[in-house]
Amino acid sequence: MNPLHPWGAARALRLGAATLALASTMLLAGCEVLLLGGAVVGTGLVATDRRTAGTQLEDESIALKAESRARALATLGRIDVTSYNRVALVTGEVPAEADRAAVEKAVAGVENVRSVVNELAVGPNASLGQRSSDSVLTGKVKASLVDAKDLQANAFRVVTERGIVYLMGRVTEREARRAAEVARGVAGVQKVVTVFEILSEEELARLGRAVAPPAAASAPR
Secondary structure, X not given: OOOOOHHHHHHHHHHHHXXXXXXXXXXXXXXXXXXXXXXXXXXXXXXXXXXXXXXXXXXXXXHHHHHHHHHHHOOOOEEEEEEEOOEEEEEEEEOOHHHHHXXXXXXXXXXXXXXXXXXXXXXXXXXXXXXXXXXXXHHHHHHHHHHOOOOOHHHEEEEEEOOXXXXXXXXXHHHHHHHHHHHHOOOOOOEXXXXXXXXXXXXXXXXXXXXXXXXXXOOOO
C-alpha cells in the first residue's frame, strides 16, 4: 500500500490510534498485551474473538491492501472493505457497473482473500449526512447485540451503508437468526444482510475450548 495515498494513510492512522488506545486501556486494566505488527492482542480479546490472533491481523492487512487497490481503480467512488476470516465485504458506491466489476476483481486478487461479497452500489457517493447516520446506526446495532444476553456480541462485525446493516461473523444458525432479528429491531435500519460463516453447535463448543485461556495454577500452600 502506498503510504501517501490519502485513504490508505487515513485508515493507517485510525488503526494506529485505535491500537495505542486499546493497548493503554488493557495495560491500565492489568491485562496481558502483545503487540504484533502494530495490532494489539490481549488474552481476553483473543478468547472472545472466534478468529485466531493471526487471522485477525491478516484481516486488517487484507482490508488495507484491498481498499488501496480498489480506490486506485474507481477514483470517483467511495469504497470500504471489511475482512472477516478472509471474506472481504466491499461496500460503498462507484460511478458505473464496469467499476463495480473491476473493484471486485481487484479485491479478489489480494493475497489470502477466500471470497468477495460485492455490495457496491452504482450511483453517486453517499452524502456526509447519510454516512453520519450510518455510523449512528452501527453503534445502535452493536449496543443492541450487547444487550441481547443470549448472544456473544464480540462474535459479530457490524457494517452499515445507506441504512443497510451487514452482519459478519462465525456463528451458529441460532446466533445468526437471533442477531438478524436484533438488528432488524433497531429503528432506522432499512435492511439486514448476513455474511456469516455458519458453525455447528459442536464446532462452536470445540472452538470455545480451543480459545479459552488456561486455568491459573493453584498457589502452593
